[in-house]
Amino acid sequence: MGLLTNRVQRSEIKPGDHIYTYRAVFAYSHHGIYVGGSKVVHFTRVETSSTSSDEQYSLTAECPTFPDCGFRQPNSGVVISCLDCFLRNGSLYCFEYGVIPSVFIAKVRGGTCTTATSDPVETVIHRAMYLLQNGFGNYDVFQNNCEDFALYCKTGLLIVDRQGVGRSGQASSVIGAPVAAILSSPLKFLLPSPVGVATVTAGMYCMGRYATDIGVRSDVIKVPVEDLAVNLGWADNEGGATNVTASTVQLMK
Ligand SMILES: [Zn+2]
Numbered sequence: 109m110g111l112l113t114n115r116v117q118r119s120e121i122k123p124g125d126h127i128y129t130y131r132a133v134f135a136y137s138h139h140g141i142y143v144g145g146s147k148v149v150h151f152t153r154v155e156t157s158s159t160s161s162d163e164q165y166s167l168t169a170e171c172p173t174f175p176d177c178g179f180r181q182p183n184s185g186v187v188i189s190c191l192d193c194f195l196r197n198g199s200l201y202c203f204e205y206g207v208i209p210s211v212f213i214a215k216v217r218g219g220t221c222t223t224a225t226s227d228p229v230e231t232v233i234h235r236a237m238y239l240l241q242n243g244f245g246n247y248d249v250f251q252n253n254c255e256d257f258a259l260y261c262k263t264g265l266l267i268v269d270r271q272g273v274g275r276s277g278q279a280s281s282v283i284g285a286p287v288a289a290i291l292s293s294p295l296k297f298l299l300p301s302p303v304g305v306a307t308v309t310a311g312m313y314c315m316g317r318y319a320t321d322i323g324v325r326s327d328v329i330k331v332p333v334e335d336l337a338v339n340l341g342w343a344d345n346e347g348g349a350t351n352v353t354a355s356t357v358q359l360m361k
Contacts, residue, residue, distance in 0.1 A: 113201070114201045114202050114203065114204060114220050114221070115199055115200065115201050116200055116201065116202045117200070118191065118200060120202070121142050121200065121202060122142070122144075122229070123142060123143055123144035123229060123233060124141070124142070124143070124226075124229035124230075124232040124233050124262075125141070125142045125202055125203075126139065126140075126141060126142075126202070126203035126205070126226075126258045126259070126261070126262050127139070127140060127141075127142050127148065127194075127200060127201065127202055127203065128140070128201050128202075128203055128219075128220075128255075128258075129194065129195050129196070129198035129199060129200060129201060130198055130199070130201075131196070131198065137201075137219060137255070138150065138194075138254055139151075139203065139254045139255045139257070139258040140189075140194055140254065140258060141232060141233070141236040141258055141261045141262070142191075143188075143233050143236055143237065144233075146173075146174075146190050146191045146192075147174075147188055147189070147190060147191070148188070148189050148190070148191055148194040149186060149187070149188050149236040149237065149239075149240050149261075150186075150187060150189065150194060150254055150257065150258070151185050151186055151187075151253070151254045151256075151257035151258075152185050152187055152254065153185055171189075171190060171192075171193055173190050173192060174190045176188070177189050177190045177193055178193065179240075180240070181240070181241065181242070181243045182243075183243065184239075184240075184243030185243075185257075186236075186239045186240045186243060186257070187240075188240055201220070203220060203221060203222070203258065203262075204220065204221035204222070205221070205222055205224060205225055205226040205262060205263075206223070206224070206225040206226065207221045207222065207223055208223070209223055209318060209324075212318060212321060213317075213318055219255060222259065222263075222321050222322055222323050223318075223321050223323030223324055224259075224262075224263045224265060224321070224322045224323030225263070225323070226262045226263065227262065227263060227264060231264070232261050232262050234333065235260070235261040235264065235333040236261045238333045238334070239257075239261070239333060239336075259322055263322065263330075264330045264331060264332065264333070265322050265328040265329065265330055265331075266328060266329055266331050
């Protein structure tokens with residue numbers, strides 16, 4: 109894998125790898141956990157009344173290779189697909205874990221690596237298969253973000269914030285809280301000239317992305333997959349939107 113791309117061949121990926129591909133000509137990426145046997149477990153948005161999804165998975169899609177391709181539990185966004193259906197002719201990339209901060213900051217594109225370390229392969233696959241079988245109850249916990257799902261399977265880490273849990277991924281790494289943090293930080297004294305502004309802005313973008321990385325954040329919690337429903341307060345309330353915020357406060361104590 110090079111510094112600018114994590115593109116890999118199919119023969120290079122191993123069970124438990126966090127893989128992704130780009131949809132719509134690099135407009136966004138779609139992530140999943142490779143579980144072996146040409147199968148990928150990934151998170152897609154469940155069809156609801158508010159349909160403006162980036163990844164509506166069609167249950168009627170015909171898969172020529174595997175009869176159980178596209179399997180999911182009712183109302184669960186976790187689906188298992190074959191590699192072909194996951195990639196949809198896109199290229200295959202492998203998400204990197206445990207990268208050192210200098211490499212992380214040098215990466216041009218966000219959402220391709222993290223400083224967090226991956227748990228053992230068996231643990232990763234166990235989480236993915238467990239969530240496939242049990243669903244989430246309240247699937248909003250991952251903010252409909254396939255990257256959050258894959259990050260959770262790999263690390264067991266969930267990000268806690270005032271809105272609840274989730275929100276690590278592609279959007280917040282670019283336009284998240286770091287902007288506000290930067291504007292009020294001592295770094296603003298490094299802005300003597302227009303040239304300096306441009307340079308510092310680019311640098312701050314990288315630092316901001318680093319600050320939102322799941323591996324360096326302080327507001328992440330490690331949650332065993334079996335305890336996901338209980339910890340987040342939806343064990344007795346299947347599918348309902350519940351008091352994630354209240355239980356989040358408890359978790360942070
Ligand atoms: Zn398929």
